[in-house]
Structure formats: structure tokens, C-alpha cells
Amino acid sequence: MRASLPKPPRRRFQPSSSQTLLAAFLSVSSILLICGALLVFAEVTLGLLGLGDDEYIKVDPILGISHLENKWVDFRQEGFSRTKISSAGLRDIEHQLAKPTGVQRIAFLGDSKTQALQVSLEDTFVRLVENNLNAQEDQKKFETINFGMSNYGLVQYFVNYLARVRPYSPDVTVVVYHIFDSRDNFPRFGQQTLPSPTLSLNNRDELAIDYHFLDAWLHTDGAKYMIASEWLRRNSHLFQALSADDFMLRTSSKWYTNISAKLMAPFSGSIENTLAHVPLSELGSYDSQRKAICDETRALDKQVSHDDIWMWTVKPRLGKIDAPGIDEHDSFKLSNDTARPEVNLAGRVFRMLNLACRNAGSKLVIVTLPAPDNMLFYVKEIQALKKLAAQEGITIIDANAQFPSLSPMEQSPLYYRSHFTPAGHRKLANIITEGLKPILNK
Numbered sequence: 001m002r003a004s005l006p007k008p009p010r011r012r013f014q015p016s017s018s019q020t021l022l023a024a025f026l027s028v029s030s031i032l033l034i035c036g037a038l039l040v041f042a043e044v045t046l047g048l049l050g051l052g053d054d055e056y057i058k059v060d061p062i063l064g065i066s067h068l069e070n071k072w073v074d075f076r077q078e079g080f081s082r083t084k085i086s087s088a089g090l091r092d093i094e095h096q097l098a099k100p101t102g103v104q105r106i107a108f109l110g111d112s113k114t115q116a117l118q119v120s121l122e123d124t125f126v127r128l129v130e131n132n133l134n135a136q137e138d139q140k141k142f143e144t145i146n147f148g149m150s151n152y153g154l155v156q157y158f159v160n161y162l163a164r165v166r167p168y169s170p171d172v173t174v175v176v177y178h179i180f181d182s183r184d185n186f187p188r189f190g191q192q193t194l195p196s197p198t199l200s201l202n203n204r205d206e207l208a209i210d211y212h213f214l215d216a217w218l219h220t221d222g223a224k225y226m227i228a229s230e231w232l233r234r235n236s237h238l239f240q241a242l243s244a245d246d247f248m249l250r251t252s253s254k255w256y257t258n259i260s261a262k263l264m265a266p267f268s269g270s271i272e273n274t275l276a277h278v279p280l281s282e283l284g285s286y287d288s289q290r291k292a293i294c295d296e297t298r299a300l301d302k303q304v305s306h307d308d309i310w311m312w313t314v315k316p317r318l319g320k321i322d323a324p325g326i327d328e329h330d331s332f333k334l335s336n337d338t339a340r341p342e343v344n345l346a347g348r349v350f351r352m353l354n355l356a357c358r359n360a361g362s363k364l365v366i367v368t369l370p371a372p373d374n375m376l377f378y379v380k381e382i383q384a385l386k387k388l389a390a391q392e393g394i395t396i397i398d399a400n401a402q403f404p405s406l407s408p409m410e411q412s413p414l415y416y417r418s419h420f421t422p423a424g425h426r427k428l429a430n431i432i433t434e435g436l437k438p439i440l441n442k
Contacts, residue, residue, distance in 0.1 A: 042238045050074060052237025054244040056085060056117075059226050061286040062163050062293070063156050064196035064214055066149060067091060068234055078416045079118030091115050092126070092146040099169045103141045104440060106130075107165050107362075109157040110176030113369060113419055114148025123422040128429035133440065142440070145170070154181045154346055156196050158353050159209065162293050166360050172439060173362045174432070175353070177385070179371045179378045182339075182346035199345065207301045207348065209294045218283075224275040227282055297352065304351035305391075309384040310340045339377050347388045354392050363439055365395045367432055370403035397435030399428055 046052040056073040060066035067089040075081045086094050099105050108114055108126050116124040130144040147165055149156070157175050165173065195217040200210040217223050232239040249256040313336070350366070357364045366385060371378045382400060389396045403414070414424035 039238065043236065046237035046241055050082065052239075052241035052244075053082070054240045055233035057150075057226070058230060058233075059218070059223055059283060061214070061218065061280075061283045062197070062289060063149075063152070063160060064217075065151065068230075071234055073117065075117040078419055079421065081117055081120050083117070083121050090146055091117065091121070091148065093121070095143070095145050095168070097167060100141075100143070103143050104172070105168060105170040106142065106144045106172045106174060106436070107161075107168060107170035108144060108146050108148060108174045108176060109152075109160060109165065110148040111152045111178055111181070112148070112150035113178060114146060114176045115150050116146075116148065116420065116425065117150070118416055118419045119422050119425060123425055125420070125425040125429040125432065128425060129432050129436070132429060132433040133436070140440070148176065151196075153183070153196065154349055155199055155209070157181075158297075158349050159197050159293055161353060162296060162356060163289065166356070166362075169360070170362050172365055172436065173353075173357050174365045174367055174436075175350075176367045176369060178369050179375055179381075182342045182381065199349070205306065206298065209290075209297045211290060218280060221275045224278040227280075228275065228278045296356070300352040300355050301348070304348065304355055306348055308340075308344045309347035309388045310343045310380075311384055311387060312336060312380045335377055339381065343381050343384050347384065350385070350388060350394065351392060354394055363395070365397060365436070365439065367397045367435070368400045369428075370400045395435070395439055397432055399431045402431050403427065 051074070053072045053074040056068055056071055056075075057065050058068045067085045069085060069089045070087050071085045073081075073083050073085060075083075083091060086092055088095065106129070114126065116126070121127060124146065126144050126146040126148075130142055133140075133142040133144075145168060147160055149160075152160070154175075154177075161173060195214045198210045198213050200208050202208075226233075229239070233243070246260075250260070350364075354364045366389065368382045368385065378400070382396075382398060386396050386398075388394065404412070412424075414421060414427055420428065
């Protein structure tokens, strides 16, 4: 019987180096394809669900910030709206630059209450004023344009008129004035989250637009990040959704803030280095426009009165005070001493704006928005503005006096928290409409 031969040992397959590289490449490619497919799926899904359109702000070297043009925006922080920012960067419908024949144009300047992202576009008081005026029996046609932007103050209203509003040739320019607008004239380092052009006064009492504070901010990581991420903030639903969640968690969760800081610590150096090399040239050329604004401001300031408009005085109390600390009288005097220079400077800016409007054939109107009942100094501020209006031929529409009690605002059907509900916009639109009729019917 023949003995069986032993089986040869099985040789293990040893891939060549080129085969190993090919397998690794295919594995990495597969992972990248899967990740890419997941990202596309997430983008499409968020788009179909109407999520991830939270960003609407871009860096603006003239005004500090402005809207991202042609950008869909979902706003959920207070109320709700879904709106497409216009091609001109306005929270409004499209408007052609040239004024149509036979139409009276009304431009509205203001902050977030005028921007009104909390309600749908058709419910904003700016749109409602146009509807109210065009519903009149006469054949006149009216067009309202909304130049409102969140975080804007009085200096930005003035600069915005010179730079962006005036080319639209409005017949009436309406400044929708809020209680804190006069406090934004000078830079307050550490208090402003989004800087703006400010005012400066030299020792000869000459007023100028000052861009030093804004320029300092443009060189920060925060501004450079906004510039570098603009494409993603315009186009990526996923990026916007993650950014919104990150912002919400950073402002509400210390645990999240601490963990994210530890996770990002190893990359902080490379991130800072990358941001440091983001060129400001991406903002375009703006030196000549800034110079034109500054030159016109100096010229206007030389032509207007610098007289004070603040009328209220709280005299220092005489005699010894036994009670420790600051009592009510001292508190009033401190507030008065703070408000006086701010309001007087606001009056000076309004005089310049009124002259610029008059030179362009536009009538200036100031609408004083309502504030809670305990804002005593705002009432005094409105009185000062009425004094100014009488001197300069400016129309004042005092919405503060015509609104019902608003203390606290959260309990009023006219407000969500600090911004108007659709009912509040209708109320304000009716007040503004009636206030404008005597001007427009002349």
C-alpha cells in the first residue's frame, strides 16, 4: 500500500507594496465618498425641512454690519419669519434704484424693531404703511423701503442715509427712534458686540465720523471668521444649523463651553494663524467712500447749530445726607448728567441729517417708539427732540405717547418680548400712517 505524500504547507498571500497602497486608497476613498454622501444628504434634508437658514449678517466696512444679499433667513429667536433678503441687502421686497414716475417714496431707518425679523414681511409696519397709504381714495401712489438693521444706532442711521438711502431719492426719510439710540454715538469698549462707525469731537468742538473702533474690530478673530466663513454662512444649511446650535449652547451651557474649549485647545494656534491671514481686501475697496462720508459730515456740522436741546435739570441737593449710599435724588442726578450730553449730541446729528435730507429734497420725520412706563428719561428725551423739531422743521410722530401701557412688555399682546407682534406692527403702522398724511397730502 502506497504511503500518502504529505501536503505542502499553505503559503500565505503577501500583497505587494503597490497593492497595499491601492487598498488603502480605496478604503480612504470609500470613507470620503460615504462622508460626502452623508453631507449631501444632510444638506438636502435640512433644505427640504426649511432648517439651517439662520445666518443673515455680514461684515460691512462702512456700517459695521449689514445683511447678506439674496439670502433666505429663518428667524426663530422671538416670533417667526422666513424671508429672503433683497438683492440690495434689505429686509424688504425688491426695489429699483430709480424712483418710479408718479410715486412718493418713504425710506425707513431704524434698528431691529424696524428690521422686524420677528414677523413675516407682509406683517411689518413698513409694508403696512404702504398698504394703508395706497388704500386711500385719491390716486397718489406710495412706496415704502425698509433700511432697518439690528444693532444699528443713530450714527449708523446718519451714515446709512448718506451712503445707501439717498441714492433711492426718498421724498420722506423716517428715522424710527428707539430709547437707546442716543447712547450709540461714542464707542463703549467691551459693551458693543458688533462695532460701528462712531463720532469724535476735537478740542475745537468739531464733529467727525470715526472709524478707529470699527477698524480695530475688523482685525479681530471674530470679524476675520465672519469674513472667511461668509460663503458657508450663505450657502450651507448644515454649517448654519451647527453654528446656531453652537451659539445657543455657548450662551446657555457652561458644561458645553468648557468641553468645546478643551477640544479646540490643540487647534487654537493653527486657527488663530489662519484667521490672521484672512485679507480685508475681500471686503472690497472702501477708503474713498469713507472719505466722502467723513468730508460731508464735517461740512454739514459747520452749517448746523450746536445748541443744546436737553431741557431738564436736576440740581445738586444742599445739606447733609445721613443715609448711606445713593438715594433716589442722587440716582436721578446721575442719570440726568449722563443723558444730557448724549441727547444734545443726538440733536446735533439730527440737525446734520435734516440738512442732508433737505439738500436732497427729502423731508425728515422722527418716529419715537414706545418704551416701558418707567423710562422717565426717555420721556424727557422725546421732549428734547420735539424742541429740536420745532426749531428745524422736522416732523415728530410720538408713538410712545399713543401706545397703551407697556410695563412689562412681555404681558402685552403688542409684544413678544421686546419686539412687536403682528398686532403691535398694525398699531404702529396706523400711528405712522396718520402722522405722515399731513406731509404727503401737501
